[in-house]
Amino acid sequence: MPENDRDLTRRPDPDALLALxxxxxxxxxxxxxxxxxxxxxTYAMLTRARRLKEEGVDIVIGxxxxxxxxxxxxxxxxxxxxxxxxxxxxxxTLHEFDLDAALARRPRVIVVDELAHTNIGESRHxxxxxxxxxxxxxxxxxxxxxxxxxxxxxxxxxxxxxxxxVRERIPDTVLSRADDVLLVDxxxxxxxxxxxxxxxxxxxxxxxxxxxxxxxxxxxxLRELALRRTADRVDDxxxxxxxxxxxxxxxxxxxxxxxxxxxxxxxxKVVRTASRLASGLxxxxxxxxxxxxxxxxxxxxxxxxxxxxxxxxxxxxxxxxRVVGSDFVEEILKLARREHATQIxxxxxxxxxxxxxxxxxxxxxxxxxxSGVGVHLVTDSGETPAALKPVRKRALPKGFGRALAxxxxxxxxxxxxxxLIESFxxxxxxxxxxxxxxxxxxxxxxxxxxxAAALFSVLAYNFFFIEPVGTFTVAEPHEVFxxxxxxAAAFLAGGLASRIREQAKAARRRATATQALYxxxxxxxxxxxVDDVLWATVTQIQATLRRNAVLLLPxxxxxxxxxxxxxxxxxxxxxxxxxxxxxxxxEPAGSDTDTLPTSPxxxxxxxxxxxxxxxxxxxxxxxxxxxxEERALAAILDQTAIAVDRARLSRESLQQAAQLEGDKFRAAxxxxxxxxxxxxxxxxxxxxxxxxxxGARMTAESRDDLLKSIEEESDRxxxxxxxxxxxxxxxxxxxxxxxxWVDVADVIRSALERARxxxxxxEFETSIAADLPxxxxxxxxxxxxxxxxxxxxxxxxxxxxxxxxxxxxGDEVVLSVTxxxxxxxxxxxxxxxxxxxxxxxxxxxxxxxxxxLSIAKAFVEALGGQxxxxxxAVKRRGTRISMRFPAAEADLSExxxx
Numbered sequence: 001m002p003e004n005d006r007d008l009t010r011r012p013d014p015d016a017l018l019a020l021x022x023x024x025x026x027x028x029x030x031x032x033x034x035x036x037x038x039x040x041x042t043y044a045m046l047t048r049a050r051r052l053k054e055e056g057v058d059i060v061i062g063x064x065x066x067x068x069x070x071x072x073x074x075x076x077x078x079x080x081x082x083x084x085x086x087x088x089x090x091x092x093t094l095h096e097f098d099l100d101a102a103l104a105r106r107p108r109v110i111v112v113d114e115l116a117h118t119n120i121g122e123s124r125h126x127x128x129x130x131x132x133x134x135x136x137x138x139x140x141x142x143x144x145x146x147x148x149x150x151x152x153x154x155x156x157x158x159x160x161x162x163x164x165x166v167r168e169r170i171p172d173t174v175l176s177r178a179d180d181v182l183l184v185d186x187x188x189x190x191x192x193x194x195x196x197x198x199x200x201x202x203x204x205x206x207x208x209x210x211x212x213x214x215x216x217x218x219x220x221x222l223r224e225l226a227l228r229r230t231a232d233r234v235d236d237x238x239x240x241x242x243x244x245x246x247x248x249x250x251x252x253x254x255x256x257x258x259x260x261x262x263x264x265x266x267x268x269k270v271v272r273t274a275s276r277l278a279s280g281l282x283x284x285x286x287x288x289x290x291x292x293x294x295x296x297x298x299x300x301x302x303x304x305x306x307x308x309x310x311x312x313x314x315x316x317x318x319x320x321x322r323v324v325g326s327d328f329v330e331e332i333l334k335l336a337r338r339e340h341a342t343q344i345x346x347x348x349x350x351x352x353x354x355x356x357x358x359x360x361x362x363x364x365x366x367x368x369x370x371s372g373v374g375v376h377l378v379t380d381s382g383e384t385p386a387a388l389k390p391v392r393k394r395a396l397p398k399g400f401g402r403a404l405a406x407x408x409x410x411x412x413x414x415x416x417x418x419x420l421i422e423s424f425x426x427x428x429x430x431x432x433x434x435x436x437x438x439x440x441x442x443x444x445x446x447x448x449x450x451x452a453a454a455l456f457s458v459l460a461y462n463f464f465f466i467e468p469v470g471t472f473t474v475a476e477p478h479e480v481f482x483x484x485x486x487x488a489a490a491f492l493a494g495g496l497a498s499r500i501r502e503q504a505k506a507a508r509r510r511a512t513a514t515q516a517l518y519x520x521x522x523x524x525x526x527x528x529x530v531d532d533v534l535w536a537t538v539t540q541i542q543a544t545l546r547r548n549a550v551l552l553l554p555x556x557x558x559x560x561x562x563x564x565x566x567x568x569x570x571x572x573x574x575x576x577x578x579x580x581x582x583x584x585x586x587e588p589a590g591s592d593t594d595t596l597p598t599s600p601x602x603x604x605x606x607x608x609x610x611x612x613x614x615x616x617x618x619x620x621x622x623x624x625x626x627x628x629e630e631r632a633l634a635a636i637l638d639q640t641a642i643a644v645d646r647a648r649l650s651r652e653s654l655q656q657a658a659q660l661e662g663d664k665f666r667a668a669x670x671x672x673x674x675x676x677x678x679x680x681x682x683x684x685x686x687x688x689x690x691x692x693x694x695g696a697r698m699t700a701e702s703r704d705d706l707l708k709s710i711e712e713e714s715d716r717x718x719x720x721x722x723x724x725x726x727x728x729x730x731x732x733x734x735x736x737x738x739x740x741w742v743d744v745a746d747v748i749r750s751a752l753e754r755a756r757x758x759x760x761x762x763e764f765e766t767s768i769a770a771d772l773p774x775x776x777x778x779x780x781x782x783x784x785x786x787x788x789x790x791x792x793x794x795x796x797x798x799x800x801x802x803x804x805x806x807x808x809x810g811d812e813v814v815l816s817v818t819x820x821x822x823x824x825x826x827x828x829x830x831x832x833x834x835x836x837x838x839x840x841x842x843x844x845x846x847x848x849x850x851x852x853l854s855i856a857k858a859f860v861e862a863l864g865g866q867x868x869x870x871x872x873a874v875k876r877r878g879t880r881i882s883m884r885f886p887a888a889e890a891d892l893s894e895x896x897x898x
Contacts, residue, residue, distance in 0.1 A: 026136050026137060026139065027135060027136040027137075027138065027139050027140045027141045027142060028136075028141040028142075028179045028180070029132065029136050029141075029142050029144070029177065029178045029179050029180075030048075030141070030142070030143050030144070030178065030179060030180040030181075030182065031115065031144055031145070031146060031174075031175060031178045031180070031181050031182070032044055032045045032143070032144070032145040032146075032182050032184050033145075033146060033147075033148060033175075033181055033182065033183050033184065033226060033229070033230060034145070034146075034147050034148070034183075034184045034185075034186075034226065035147065035148050035185070035186075035222040035223040035225070035226040036147060036148075036149075036191065036222050036223075037147060038186075038191055039184050039185065039186040039191060040184050040186060041145035041146075041147075041184045042064060042065065042066070042069075042072055042113055042145055043069075043071065043072050043075065044182070044184050045064075045111060045113070045143050045144075045145050046064065046072065046075035046076065046079075046111070047075065048143060049061070049075075049079060049109070049111050049143060050075060050078070050079065052109055053078070053079060057108055057109055058107045058108040058109070059079070059080075059107060059108065059109040059110070059111070060079070060080040060081070060082055060102075060105060060107045060109075060110050060111070061076060061079050061080065061081040061082065061110075061111045062082050062097055062098075062102050062110045062111055062112040063082075063084065063097040063111075063112050063113055063114070064076065064081075064111060064113045065113050065114055080107075082098060082101055082102060082105065083098065083101065084096060084097065084098060085097070085098040085101070087120055087123075089120045094120060096119060096120065096123065097112060097119075097128065097131060099123075099124060099125075099131045099134065099135075102135060102140070103134075103135070103138055103140075106138070106140065107140065108140070108141060109140070109141040109142070109143065110135060110140055110141070110142055110143070111142075111143045111144075112128065112131070112132055112135070112142055112143070112144050113144065113145055114128060114144075114145070114146075115128060115129050115132065115144045115145060115146035115150070115170060115174070116128070116129065116146050116147075116150035116168040116169065116170045117168065118168055119131070124577070124581075124595060124596050125594060125595055125596075126594055126597055127170070127594060129170045129171075129174050130594055130595065132144055133174075145184075146170065146175075147222075148222055148225050148226040148229060149166050149222060149225075150166060150168055150169055150170055151169070151170065151172050151175065151229070152169045152170060152171050152172055152272070152275075152312070152315060152316055153172050153272045153275035153276050153279070153316055154225060154229075154272075154276070155169050155272070156268070156269055156272050157225070157272075157276075158222070158225075161221045161222065171315040171316060171317070172275060172279065172316050172317060173315070173316065173317045175229070176279075176317065181230055183226060183227070183230040185223070185226070185227070188220050188223060229279075255281045255282070255283035255284075255342050255343070256283055256284050256285070256286075256339060256340055256341045256342055256343075257274055257277065257278050257281075257283055257284070257285035257286070257341060257342075257343050257344075257345055258285070258286050258288060258332070258335065258336045258339060258341035258343070258344045258345070259271065259274040259285055259286065259287045259288065259313070259318065259344075259345045259346075260288060260289070260290070260332055260344065260345070260346040260347075260362075260366075261287055261288070261289050261306070261309050261310075261313075261347070262289060262290075262306065262347075263289075263302030263303060263305045263306040263309075264302070264305065264347075265305070266347040266349065266378070266380050267305075267306070267309045267347060268308075268309055268312060269347065269378060269380070270345060270346065270347040270378045271287060271309060271312050271313045271316065271318070272312075272316070273345065273376075273378045274287070274318070274345045274376075274378075275313075275316040275317070275318070277343075277345065277376065278317075278318075283342075283343075284319070285317075285318050285319070285345075286318065286319045286320070286321055286335075286339055286341070287309075287310065287313040287318045287319070287320045287321070288320070288321040288322070288323055288332070288335060289306055289309075289310075289321075289322055289323070290323050290324075290325055290328045290331050290332065291322060291323070291324050291325075292324075292325075292326060303626065304624065304626075307624075307630075321335070323335060328362055329362065329365045329366050329369055332344065332366060333366075333369060333370060333373075336370075336373055341373060342373065342374065343373065343374040343375070343376060344366065344370065344373055344374065344375050344376065345376045345378065346362070346363050346366060346375065346376070346377060346378070347363075347377070347378045347379075347380065348361060348362075348363040348377045348378070348379055348380075349361075349379075349380045350379075350380070363375070363377050400448060402445060403441075403445040403446065403448040403449035403452060404448075404449070404452050406441055406444050406445040406449050406453075407441045407445070407449045407450075407452035407453035407456055408452075408456060410437035410438075410440045410441045410444075410453055411434065411437050411441075411453055411456040411457050411460055412460075413437065414433040414434050414436065414437040414457070414460075415460045415464055417433055418430050418433050418434075418464065418465065419464065422465070430461075430465055431457075431461055431465075434453075434457035434458075434460065434461050435457075435489065435493060437453050437457055438450055438453045438454050438457060438493055439493055440453075441453035442493070442496075442501060443501055446501060446502065450493075509628070516540075516543075516544065516632075517632065517635050517636070517639075520536070520540050520636065520639065521639055523536050524536060524639055524640070524643040525643075529647065530553070530562075530644055530647045530648070530651075531562065531563070533640065533643045533644055533647060534551045534553075534562045534563035534640075534644070535563045537549075537551060537563070537616070537636065537640045538550065538551055538563045538564060538565040539565055540636055541565070541616070541618060541633065541636060542565045544629065544632050544633070544636065545618060545625070545629055545632075545633065547618045547619045547620075547621065548564070548565060548566065548569055548618065548619045549564070549565050549616065549617065549618045549619075550563070550564040550565075550569055550571065550601065550616070550617045550618075551563045551564070551606075551614060551615070551616050551617075551640075552579050552583075552614060552615045552616075552617070553613070553614040553615075553644070554583060554614065559576065559579055559580050559583060559615065562614075571601070571617075572599075574596055574598060574599045575590070575599050575600075575601050575603075575617070577596060578590040578595060578596040578599045578601065578603050578617075579601075579603045579615045579617060581595050581596065581603075582595075582603040582604060582605050582615050583605060583612055583614075583615050586605050586607065586612050587605065588602060588603065588604050588605075589602075589603050590602040590603045590617065590620070591619075591620035592620050592624060600619055600620065601617040601618065601619055601620065602617065602618060602619075602620040603615050603616065603617040604616050604617075604633075604637060606637055606640055606641035606644060607638075607641055608641040608642055608644070608645035609642075609645070610645055610649075613641055613644045613645050613648065614640075614641070614644055616637055616640070618633075680713035680714070680717050681713075681717075683709055683710075683713045684709075684710050684713050684714065687706040687707070687709050687710045688710065690706055691703065691706055691707075712758075715758060737777065737778040737781055737859075737862040737863050737864075738777070738778040738780075739776050739777070739778075740776070740777070740778065740779070741774050741775075741776065741888065742774060742775050742776070742777045742778070742779045742782060743774060744768075744772055744774070744775060744782075744806055744813055744815065745768050745772060745806065746779075747779050747782050747783050747786065748766065748768060748786065748804055748806060748815075750783055751783050751786035751787050751790060752764055752766065752790075752804070754783075754787055755787060755790040755791070755794070758791075759790075759791075759794045762794050762797075762801075762802060763801040763802070764790070764801060764802050764803075764804065765801045765802070765803045765804070766803070766804045766805075766806075767803065767804070767805045767806070767807075768804075768805075768806045768807075769806060769807040769808060771808060772806055772807065772808055772813065773808055773813060773887040773888055774887075774888040775813050775885050775886065775887055775888055776864075776886070776888060777863045777864070777885065778862075778863060781859045781862065781863060782859075782863060784855075784856075784859060785855075785856045785859045785860055785883070786804075786815070786817070788852040788853070788855060788856045789817040789853075789856060789881050790802060790804075790817060791852060792817075792852055792853060792881075793817055793818075793819035793821075793879070793881075796819065796821045796822070796879070797819025797820060797821040797879075798819065798820055798821040798822070800819070800820035800821075801820075802817065802818070802819050803816075803817070803818045803819075804816070804817055804818075805818070808887060809884075811886065811887050812884045812885065812886060812887055813884070813885045813886075813887050814882060814883070814884050815882070815883045815885075816880050816881065816882040816883070817880070817881050818878060818879070818880045818881075819878060819879055820878045821878065821879060823871040823878055823879055824869060824871040824879050825871075826871070829869050829870070829871060832853055832869050833853050833854055833856070833857040833867065833869070834854060853869075853881075856881075860883055860885075863885060864885065864886060865883055865884055865885040865886075866883065866884045867881065867882070867883045868881070868882050868883075869881055870882065
């Protein structure tokens with residue numbers, strides 16, 4: 001490859017450069033990582049802080065836990081320590097890190113110990129790592145410390161190693177987003193020795209720790225985890241550096257994991273195992289669950305367990321998907337091909353002997369059909385830590401008593417009916433009544449009722465209808481065979497009927513939800529006003545979730561409550577703080593979240609393709625949202641965001657159109673001013689210059705011609721300025737037409753006299769009807785209209801005479817001005833009365849600036865009349881501007897005429 005071609009291919013990775021640019025606007029996070037307490041994380045962190053202080057860096061201590069270690073406390077001397085925030089909890093006063101004070105102080109570097117600490121009281125965030133993320137987002141460098149056992153993906157491994165569940169955990173993404181991870185290491189033997197010497201805990205606590213957690217095997221395993229995780233972090237940093245600097249390297253970017261989970265406790269272990277595997281392979285990973293299309297998951301504890309698994313996966317950095325299908329293996333492989341997954345991770349449990357004979361497990365079927373994709377099986381360990389033990393399920397399924405009652409009722413009814421029939425006629429197939437009872441039970445109460453009805457039916461059929469009657473014994477062998485066949489048929493029929501019932505129930509619920517969303521989308525599609533969209537949304541949320549809802553939109557620097565249901569809902573200080581957080585960070589906040597969970601509302605951002613357009617809040621009751629409610633809410637919020645964004649874009653489009661129209665107006669005005677002012681001013685200037693320089697040598701006739709030119713052009717300027725003033729009055733709505741009696745013939749004669757004065761070379765013809773009635777109006781405005789039309793005809797009427805007609809048609813007075821010029825194209829007839837319209841050219845039909853006909857139209861409408869332009873289609877010769885005004889209805893007395 002040529003050298004220049006090679007240089008073109010060796011370009012920095014755009015994603016790596018984007019990540020580097022994003023880090024440039026944030027603070028720097030440095031994590032001191034240790035394998036266990038006592039290895040010296042806080043000591044190393046404070047040593048770094050003192051060195052920065054000596055270098056002149058503005059550094060403060062936000063919070064440090066010394067645990068009574070004198071050498072650690074000595075390092076705090078000379079460093080600025082922020083006061084802690086007092087919090088009342090359980091009748092005691094505790095001291096917590098003051099996040100607001102740190103943000104107000106805004107140092108260059110701050111030290112905040114105990115990264116995995118859980119906050120108490122009404123803190124803005126439930127976890128300290130979230131406080132630190134806010135500090136980093138604010139541009140403050142942070143030094144913090146954490147032990148390896150607090151990582152979410154390793155909590156199950158640590159629980160198995162140490163036998164103690166880890167209660168305080170942080171997502172692995174916190175460590176992966178850190179700018180620097182410094183491993184603070186100490187050999188296990190030295191750590192145990194420090195513990196015995198009382199340098200880690202007090203003597204009594206130290207003895208218990210040595211016996212339980214601080215054993216040599218445990219510390220060695222934890223040290224290995226810390227070393228491996230730090231090595232993985234170093235590898236990630238090296239790969240980022242190579243990509244940012246376009247350095248060719250051997251890194252692999254093709255690994256992609258597809259993790260299959262379900263509504264069980266094993267899925268948590270599968271997710272954590274996949275997280276560790278993805279971290280080791282530096283691979284992206286997707287967590288997916290498959291749901292049956294014919295099952296309804298509403299009100300299911302299993303679905304809530306699946307939601308918890310998904311939240312765990314998202315915390316660990318995975319992408320989550322939900323897929324609906326019937327063939328699980330086919331759906332998993334189809335998604336793996338579509339997402340280019342190279343490995344599939346799935347959990348498996350040991351099946352008991354009868355089940356293994358009846359059916360294959362999902363992992364076995366997947367391993368058999370997968371081709372070219374690795375399959376990792378995560379097994380369920382026999383010993384489960386206390387924190388991971390599954391919740392004890394109820395001994396009986398929901399509605400078990402109702403199902404038994406329905407089964408017993410249908411069987412009793414079938415028995416009574418069978419006995420009544422047997423009293424009249426002996427039938428050999430009376431067992432069909434019991435089959436009908438099984439089907440009815442399955443339809444009314446599901447599969448449990450169908451099984452119970454089948455068993456009850458066998459007993460009742462044997463007791464009442466098989467010889468010997470009244471006992472549960474069977475005399476004939478063929479009756480035994482028929483009994484077993486009936487039982488099998490009852491099981492099959494009941495199962496099919498129950499499955500059809502469940503499918504119909506699921507389809508009915510989905511259809512109801514789909515119809516509600518369809519109606520909501522139609523309502524939004526026909527709504528252009530933002531307020532209508534918001535009120536429709538809060539109403540829909542309240543109807544869907546049965547919870548109070550609010551919607552807030554940003555206005556400048558503030559977030560304003562725009563709609564709420566009920567309408568009198570008010571938001572407190574903590575509610576508004578959570579809403580602003582959701583808007584700024586583009587993530588949920590408030591109740592049942594990691595930010596301000598004390599608020600009764602949970603706020604979610606309304607995200608459109610153009611960013612966050614608002615915030616929706618709803619009351620989070622003690623009962624969390626079910627999966628179907630969650631999906632409906634997500635669909636409502638997506639549609640609302642799009643509708644609000646569409647309304648905003650429509651409003652901006654109108655504003656831009658108005659701005660463009662204004663720019664067009666200004667451009668036309670400037671063009672007209674430059675053209676129509678330049679010509680008369682040039683004539684006046686030339687005439688004045690000639691008179692001043694050559695006046696004494698000019699003849700009287702020549703001087704009169706120049707003075708006449710000055711007079712004519714001055715009149716032209718006056719008409720031009722008058723038109724501008726008239727248009728200003730029109731735009732301001734300041735036209736106040738009088739309602740006097742007007743003699744139209746007099747107005748025509750006055751307009752003609754004025755026109756002959758300005759256009760002495762133009763010939764005018766008039767035709768005024770003898771019976772022309774009076775009209776109500778303003779003679780001044782009507783005279784100005786006629787003069788504008790005569791001026792327009794003079795400019796574009798050619799050499800032929802201009803005609804003025806006045807006549808009565810019905811109860812109207814009709815006036816028209818006709819010229820025999822070139823005429824107007826049919827497509828332009830509707831536009832000649834628009835401002836600055838000149839047939840698309842600077843020299844088209846209109847009065848100079850393009851205002852004459854527009855002013856005429858406004859004046860005519862102010863007088864209560866109508867104006868219209870006509871031009872013959874044949875040869876396009878001549879133009880007629882006609883006006884119609886209501887004629888006066890009352891006769892006038894002689895006094896009124898005088």
